[in-house]
Amino acid sequence: MTDILKEIENVTITGVKVIYQKDITAEDILITPTKKEHQGDYTLVTFSLAKKLQQSPQNIAVKLSEYIKQNLLSSSVSATEIVQGFLNISLSPSFWSSALDEMVSDPDYWKPSHTPEKILVEFSSPNTNKPLHLGHIRNILLGWASYKMLKASGHDVSRVQIVNDRGIAICKSMLAWSKFGEGQTPESIGMKSDHFVGEWYVRFEKEFLKEYTAWQQTDTSKEIFDNRNEKELSEAEFFKSYKNHYFNTYSKLGLEAREMLLKWEAHDPVTIQLWKKMNAWVYAGFGETYKKLGVEFDKLYYESDTYLLGKDIVEEGLKRKVFYQKGDGSIWVDLTQQGLDHKLLLRADGTSVYMTQDLGTAQKRFEEFGAERMVYVVGDEQNYHFQALFAMIGAYGAPYAKGLHHLSYGMVELPEGKMKSREGTVVDADDLIAVVLKEAADAASEREFNDPEVIRKIGMAALKFFIVKVDHRKRMVFDPKASVDLQGQTGPYIQNAYVRIQSILRKAGEIQKEHTGYEPNADEKLLLNMLSQCSQVIDSAVREYNPALIANYTYALAKEYHRYYHDVKVLHAESDAAMAFRLKLIRIIGENIQNTMDLLGIEMPERM
């Protein structure tokens, strides 16, 4: 428990004072869980004290071990061992036995507790022109886990997403559907509605490419190619890089799409109606996917509502000389002092950019939620943007400036390389979910059960655990084959540990026996030690916004339990006291697994 750690710390401090007449603080002391291959529960590393005390580590360890043995409360220390300056402290069986009772009497022992703050977590934030994909899944799982663990730590957390429902992308889907759709609907052709909209986006790109390829044969095109600046570019390379320019200048389809966007901005009723229809399809589809993933939101922001926000802040900042205006009328902020550059906030024509909108949205959220902290779960390609945004809000002096955090995550890649929508190598979220559920169902049928609810839990656990176990800052390789693996370091492995516990508990029924006098063995002490570290693990995960720490913790616990299960019999224990103790222990382990996995959005089945 954290109490015993603090106790060892205090005794060490007073010990140093008594023995060496020197004052040290808790920061000078390093206590870690003892490595498995050594005897002990906690280790005091004495090297850090050696310099301060002008003594050899060995010497310090010897003296302190005596002092700790005699002064640690209620003689909890059963033995100490010194190995090359590492002072290993073994706590007594009775200490661990009462630690178990403490866990039983305090159902919150596993959570850290903090003074509550209002925190807002933004995640998912999709575009509305195509379905969710694998990258969104990583985002969503990170966001959800952040929400859960912040909440478990006592905070008041709200979940939001900003839906990018406007702009040229959705206009492409709208245009393709109205040109070629012939009145088709998701219902009429039996397709999931967000996929339906995505199909029209793909159709647009296809038609556009056709048009572009044809244009490349024209004289205009040939002339442009011959007069290109970068002579070293091949024809293919040149036209690849020229595509965007073509879209904005020569393309007929591009012109139509841009006209549609203008009509939308002018509130043209027909366009708005079409836009609403297509977005409604997308939202219905997203809703299904979110439901499968088990996530929900407290509030949705729509870019169509927020894209004009932030202008007043820019005006205000200009007045207060935090921002400045250029000769052409555009407004900028100078972030060179923070090691960044100059950033545009408002175009010369008075229209806003992404930055303007983010400025306004943060302000709005602060007003609506009173959030002291705001967490943005967004991919690491936007690291610079958020650095600039936060620096800017800091320069502006907003009251929420210090609580802003970008939970940045690396791209998800396939074994063959990056996912590219153009090359059709994007892993669709719904497809992926279907594949893991199929895999779980196949495995279940071999084991002769077919409870769909259990299969769902197993499949989703496999997928979720596979993704959240990886440190979010790193790019990860997603191997679809490995993700549906149900053996080894996986979600189902952890579920199986839980299920084995439930099976024993069911058989044990209402057995009520006392374990007075029972002394836990080495395996049981290790399990209790792991459980006692749970709240600190979660605390680290919260501090670092890193759910992977929890995934690793629970996996280690499940692994240890599987071994214990193999070696030690609970229901056929050598004594009633042993059985009573073990029943209590495994119940706590089961609850711990369930609680910690719930923080990652992973559910436990009762049987599998």
Added chain:
RNA sequence: GGCUCCGUAGCUCAAUUGGAUAGAGCAACGCUCUUCUAAAGCGUAGGUUACUGGUUCGAACCCAGUCGGAGUCACCA
């Protein structure tokens, strides 16, 4: 090219934030089910932590350089 991040077993990932002999899973090869669920357990094999130097009692982790990869450097989002 500037800035930022990354490089650990064949593959996918860890390593308690500078601590002990760098650990797991997958893949490979052995062994263990009339036993509380074998989606499990045990064992074998696999490493110059990209490379070179430095800092110190101690470096995968900090510093410098080199090599390799990614992101970003829009009046896009």
